[in-house]
Amino acid sequence: MTRTATLQALGSVAVALALIALWQLAANAGLISPVFFPGPDRSFGTLWEQLHEADFWLACGETLRRMALGFLSAAIAGVVLGSVLGLSERLRSYVEPTLEFVRPLPASAVIPLFVLLIGLNERMIVAVIAFASLWPVLLGTVHGFKTVEPRLGEVARMLHLSPLAFVLKMALPNAMPDIFAGLRLALTVSLILAVVTEMLSGMEGLGHNIIMAARSFRSADLYAGIIVLGAIGFATNLALERIERHVLRWRGTEPG
Amino acid sequence: MTTPLLAGDHLGYQVGDAPQLTILRDISLTVREREFVCIVGASGCGKTTLLHLLGGLLRPTEGSVTFRGEAVTDPDPALAIVFQDYGKALLPWRTVAGNVALALEARGVARAARRDIVMELLAQVGLADRADAFPVALSGGMQQRLQIARCLAQKPQVLLMDEPFGALDAMTRQTLQDEVARLAAESGMTVVFVTHDLEEAIYLGDRVIAMESRPGRIGEVVDVDLPRPRNQLTTREDATFLALRHRLFTLLPAGH
């Protein structure tokens, strides 16, 4: 890193710490009731305690497990379906308008429907997460397969590549950047829906924890829970970005 | 009288419904084995269309193309096409070696044998030291050489080159001209080279076919009786060269 960049990074750490200090001061001054506004000492303190409790890790594990199941099944289904749609102009013309309608639908709106169909249980939660995560992956994959460079198609014809070889060697790698863009969005969605479904269903999990904390006015627990969820969002996104950067390293210094 | 390797017989190509646009009209040409034929014409005269017809990417609306005595209806690895937009014809997600290997994979060459063949071809085009780089890191001239290497890996009988150096600067163009001439001479390859640059056509070819525009048709065909190997400096000042240039200049619109 250049010298300015290092200084700026340090500066941003300093600013962040200063903001936390400000938070502490405000909490100490008692301007807002500590019921709503615990200071970082209580919030992080509670977080630290929670990290030593088995219950916390249980809840964390449940949330992550549901996220993973929903996200992965949506990822696989999305890529498979998306590749078929992306390569077939005919199929697309029939399906695309319906996709355009479902895309802006708030995923959480289907929760009551899924509850009616599946019941208020574990399967419903994973199904909702998978349903919501499917669309970004599907749409991203369709776009990626749709936009294969036509010149490459001509090269494939010239080399007498089989249709499968074309898909595996040309269409799929070409679609990767779009697929990853869809996956990143799906990851965010899966976290959100995990939290929402847990809040609604009363089943063990981080979402359930924070709504219970709010209802019983345990603000420090609530803040701690928010921090944990933010951390999960950050970490999962970072992991996916690392994978993406490795898979797409052929892009060189091109802007992503 | 040797039978021509590649021949076009009264080729015509029209597009559209009403009005119909005639791109090519009544084009007949023959290419003998080991010949270096240059097709030169102004932009828009249809020479790229002609090349695509010869390569089987397009089907003529009139007449036929024959290769080794058989009709050409689809592209074939034996008729390798080097495209002008090299960037679009390469796989950005594969290394230089990987791109050349694509042609070998298509041919069904055993995995164990591929590396050696790839390195040999890369050495021929002067890219051996960049085998593990990605196309995005290469200059335009290098990318075009990579495409040529990939085409050579197809073990073609004819190399169809579509204004391959049009997008490159003058110096790179001259270097690559000599390289292609050398490759053709060493391997005894048959080449059909399309360009809008009259001097390039005369410099490279054994025979030059000059096309007229709107609609595209054969204007004049001349044999180039210049000694090989050609030299950028001396050949271009040769009296025969200048006479040919003079003769064909009038056929092409001003500016060529």
Added chain:
Amino acid sequence: MRALKGLVLPVVLVALWELAARSGFIVAESLSYPGAIARAALGALADGTLIQATKETFGAALAGMALGAALGIACGVAFGLWRLLAALMRLSTEALRPIPSVALIPLALLIYGFGYRMEIAVVAFACFWPLLIITESAVRGIEPRLIEVSRALGLSLAARIFKIVLPAALPRVFVGLRLAAAVALVVAVTVEITANPIGLGYALIVAQESMKPNRMLVFLLWIGLLGWLVNVVLLRAQQRWFGRMGSWAERR
């Protein structure tokens, strides 16, 4: 022609569904059939709940979006114009951004209790980030020549921002607003589903809990329709106002 093709899939699905319900393939209580849903739709319209709930959701979403977008654009302009500020705030913004807006629902509930304010707060948080990022990027991407000209003309900071920077960044900011509108609607409905007893989301939950699947589906489809409509309208607006000029002030 394309519109007709697009209707094939939904029509086929609906027809299959009607068939399955009538033939007893699907248990009648768990789900309904299209005819009954249509009737329920008219019912919801007639007793005013559909309109009322729509007004509530839209009201909260709009207010939240206005607040979040205004703050996001303001910060985005600031970050775009002053790199140092953006760099210093980098860690703080990156730490706060990954927090899912839904995680703040309990907090907003705690502070504001039920009602509009908590929903507006959550929607504002959700809309803030896309607008911040897009505005910052848009301001950074303004043709530097324009900025130099504005300085040479001796314009005050405020004048520079309102006469040069904002208009130049407008096309991309509008795209951000389009995005934020969709987000606002989704988040508003989600807040209503999880915690807030107003609006379309709440109506959805009430219908489900009172075992009225027809009514629930009506609200579900209505929400979907609204989301689609909002997107289409904004897309048309974007194409009309900015289509011809493209990215008019962007760095080439």
